[in-house]
Amino acid sequence: xxxxxxxxxxxxxxxxxxxxxxxxxxxxxxxxxxxxxxxxxxxxxxxxxxxxxxxxxxxxxxxxxxxxxxxxxxxxxxxxxxxxxxxxxxxxxxxxxxxxxxxxxxxxxxxxxxxxxxxxxxxxxxxxxxxxxxxxxxxxxxxxxxxxxxxxxxxxxxxxxxxxxxxxxxxxxxxxxxxxxxxxxxxxxxxxxxxxxxxxxxxxxxxxxxxxxxxxxxxxxxxxxxxxxxxxxxxxxxxxxxxxxxxxxxxxxxxxxxxxxxxxxxxxxxxxxxxxxxxxxxxxxxxxxxxxxxxxxxxxxxxxxxxxxxxxxxxxxxxxxxxxxxxxxxxxxxxxxxxxxxxxxxxxxxxxxxx
Amino acid sequence: xxxxxxxxxxxxxxxxxxxxxxxxxxxxxxxxxxxxxxxxxxxxxxxxxxxxxxxxxxxxxxxxxxxxxxxxxxxxxxxxxxxxxxxxxxxxxxxxxxxxxxxxxxxxxxxxxxxxxxxxxxxxxxxxxxxxxxxxxxxxxxxxxxxxxxxxxxxxxxxxxxxxxxxxxxxxxxxxxxxxxxxxxxxxxxxxxxxxxxxxxxxxxxxxxxxxxxxxxxxxxxxxxxxxxxxxxxxxxxxxxxxxxxxxxxxxxxxxxxxxxxxxxxxxxxxxxxxxxxxxxxxxxxxxxxxxxxxxxxxxxxxxxxxxxxxxxxxxxxxxxxxxxxxxxxxxxxxxxxxxxxxxxxxxxxxxxxx
Ligand SMILES: NC(=O)c1ccc[n+]([C@@H]2O[C@H](COP(=O)([O-])OP(=O)(O)OC[C@H]3O[C@@H](n4cnc5c(N)ncnc54)[C@H](O)[C@@H]3O)[C@@H](O)[C@H]2O)c1
Ligand SMILES: NC(=O)c1ccc[n+]([C@@H]2O[C@H](COP(=O)([O-])OP(=O)(O)OC[C@H]3O[C@@H](n4cnc5c(N)ncnc54)[C@H](O)[C@@H]3O)[C@@H](O)[C@H]2O)c1
Ligand SMILES: [Zn+2]
Ligand SMILES: [Zn+2]
Numbered sequence: 208x209x210x211x212x213x214x215x216x217x218x219x220x221x222x223x224x225x226x227x228x229x230x231x232x233x234x235x236x237x238x239x240x241x242x243x244x245x246x247x248x249x250x251x252x253x254x255x256x257x258x259x260x261x262x263x264x265x266x267x268x269x270x271x272x273x274x275x276x277x278x279x280x281x282x283x284x285x286x287x288x289x290x291x292x293x294x295x296x297x298x299x300x301x302x303x304x305x306x307x308x309x310x311x312x313x314x315x316x317x318x319x320x321x322x323x324x325x326x327x328x329x330x331x332x333x334x335x336x337x338x339x340x341x342x343x344x345x346x347x348x349x350x351x352x353x354x355x356x357x358x359x360x361x362x363x364x365x366x367x368x369x370x371x372x373x374x375x376x377x378x379x380x381x382x383x384x385x386x387x388x389x390x391x392x393x394x395x396x397x398x399x400x401x402x403x404x405x406x407x408x409x410x411x412x413x414x415x416x417x418x419x420x421x422x423x424x425x426x427x428x429x430x431x432x433x434x435x436x437x438x439x440x441x442x443x444x445x446x447x448x449x450x451x452x453x454x455x456x457x458x459x460x461x462x463x464x465x466x467x468x469x470x471x472x473x474x475x476x477x478x479x480x481x482x483x484x485x486x487x488x489x490x491x492x493x494x495x496x497x498x499x500x501x502x503x504x505x506x507x508x509x510x511x512x513x514x515x516x517x518x519x520x521x522x523x524x525x526x527x528x529x530x531x532x533x534x535x536x537x538x539x540x541x542x543x544x545x546x547x548x549x550x551x552x553x554x555x556x557x558x559x560x561x562x
Numbered sequence: 563x564x565x566x567x568x569x570x571x572x573x574x575x576x577x578x579x580x581x582x583x584x585x586x587x588x589x590x591x592x593x594x595x596x597x598x599x600x601x602x603x604x605x606x607x608x609x610x611x612x613x614x615x616x617x618x619x620x621x622x623x624x625x626x627x628x629x630x631x632x633x634x635x636x637x638x639x640x641x642x643x644x645x646x647x648x649x650x651x652x653x654x655x656x657x658x659x660x661x662x663x664x665x666x667x668x669x670x671x672x673x674x675x676x677x678x679x680x681x682x683x684x685x686x687x688x689x690x691x692x693x694x695x696x697x698x699x700x701x702x703x704x705x706x707x708x709x710x711x712x713x714x715x716x717x718x719x720x721x722x723x724x725x726x727x728x729x730x731x732x733x734x735x736x737x738x739x740x741x742x743x744x745x746x747x748x749x750x751x752x753x754x755x756x757x758x759x760x761x762x763x764x765x766x767x768x769x770x771x772x773x774x775x776x777x778x779x780x781x782x783x784x785x786x787x788x789x790x791x792x793x794x795x796x797x798x799x800x801x802x803x804x805x806x807x808x809x810x811x812x813x814x815x816x817x818x819x820x821x822x823x824x825x826x827x828x829x830x831x832x833x834x835x836x837x838x839x840x841x842x843x844x845x846x847x848x849x850x851x852x853x854x855x856x857x858x859x860x861x862x863x864x865x866x867x868x869x870x871x872x873x874x875x876x877x878x879x880x881x882x883x884x885x886x887x888x889x890x891x892x893x894x895x896x897x898x899x900x901x902x903x904x905x906x907x908x909x910x911x912x913x914x915x916x917x
Contacts, residue, residue, distance in 0.1 A: 279638060286703055286710055318673070321698065321711040343676060348641055355641055356676045357712060 332382025381463030445469025687737025800824025
């Protein structure tokens, strides 16, 4: 299929990983490491091997799955493993997994001996349409998300729908939220097309379009000084809801579920503080609520949520800054919003499911 | 005095830190942090305050001094402190100290929230003539030196001889070894001039020349793919001797003392495997031996030293690669040398002090 250039790095689509062999030869790497978690090692490594015709000259580094393991202790473990396995500066790391693996593997690679090459093979929908582009690597410290990381581009990215077959439905739905976001902030026709799709039967073309949108945005602003901030639409409130849920709910929200909540709230803020019309607000709300499960944001959690928003990485000088829709398909950023409005938007969300 | 451009970053000499105020204003920083160890906090912070006319709007982050504290645990502590102090992406970190502080502070800053700006104020001779240029940041893991780090340029570097007044003589001598190295690899006239100097009364011009030489080399090859390797002259054997001494000697060698040993050995290898003449070898050996204390490399440590050289970061595909002098003032790199020759060079070093 197609190939996208992103700041000198190529994102390859549906190539069955063919170009990897040439990349490894050209790079004259001294050793190849594949980094996976136990799930992707079980489900994706066999696909990887088959695509690469039993290419086997690599060492496997395995880690436990999940966000709770995207931390500095695991990094230290991987750095040491690389050293024990004799990885020098000409080693190559292939990150095979979801965003946890590509974020953490990217961070480890970008700092091991001051940086070795890495290739990302995102295996979840979320990591394909979002984490695959933009060069962000990162890990959490004390549960503060991505508190530490770098901006480093992988040598190449491979997006293969074959890997998605084993991804649990709830994880697919989580990634789908980022695609909806891409439509809302940058391409209304795309948003319309997505409405006609089912999140678990997505055509490869629509995944491609999502990556393309993200790529256009980050290319215009690699270091997130300005326009890139529109990618945070739904994420200021969404992240806070996600953290809160993680610490308080028995069955916590996925990232995408939280972003779905955040997008509805921030659509309301866009109507209140920017130029989104009431009809558009209604459209966004109805569609998202039809795809994502209901959630209740307790009134007594509002203070805690505000505090979480305060500590968001994207703030500057203590102000909570939002990215808001001007209309469906267009987004602005650095919007200051009052705490009263934030609370009102949370109530708006709750009202959807009030009976 | 003068100002040197290094890949877009300015190295300022003897400005009494004047330009800092403007840099802070231009940068619109949300907060300023000064990072120091307890020695530089005692000896250098007062000088810093005086130069900056009691500029006091900063938070101080203090750490324990010495290489043994240039590790990941301290980094985690500093990352958390930054978070606790409310550092956002627009925070600025000023690293005030020797190479340990600028290396570790640079690493912490280059990764905190994927990178905040930092300014380096090196306060030892070593860090002024060496660590100040080239954008290397780093920390040790399990005593493996600089196992983890990044290539990130500070916003600016300030070199002030005023800070050197409190540096212990042995530390000055340590830094002086890098200046000798700069002469040997790139400027024979400079090497001649240094021979006429005393390491504890160095004119600012000669510090400037040293920084200039290093800057020329790293500018030609920022990522150490080729020519930058000449800066490793004396360091392949020197680093091994340094590590060995650290683990085995009661009073271990400083970096510069070990590099002095390494330069004599590698001058011998340069005579044996490159084009350095016997007269030049004699000149190098006699001068270095006149400045640095005698050391004895035990025959029974040769195996351990070879192993340490094997694990050197700069190796590729398992070969120990040396940077060797073609003549005084000119260096080549990627030279393979036999273990027999390495051992012979160690014996040559020992022979200087044999009676
Ligand atoms: N770098 C970026 O720009 C960026 C962007 C968005 C998200 N992220 C990060 O990505 C992470 C979330 O990504 P994620 O949702 O992919 O998380 P993840 O890596 O934890 O994957 C989710 C789960 O699916 C499993 N899995 C992965 N691929 C599979 C497959 N093909 N078959 C079966 N199971 C599979 C994983 O083991 C895990 O249990 C977060 O840490 C987030 O911060 C980064
Ligand atoms: N980044 C690079 O390119 C580069 C180059 C060379 C060395 N380095 C690193 O630099 C480190 C060694 O540098 P260093 O020798 O400056 O070590 P250092 O920072 O440990 O300083 C040596 C000692 O002097 C003290 N000190 C510093 N300034 C002082 C002052 N003005 N007055 C009194 N005491 C003072 C320190 O507290 C310390 O005890 C190593 O970790 C090495 O890896 C980095
Ligand atoms: Zn997201
Ligand atoms: Zn050195």
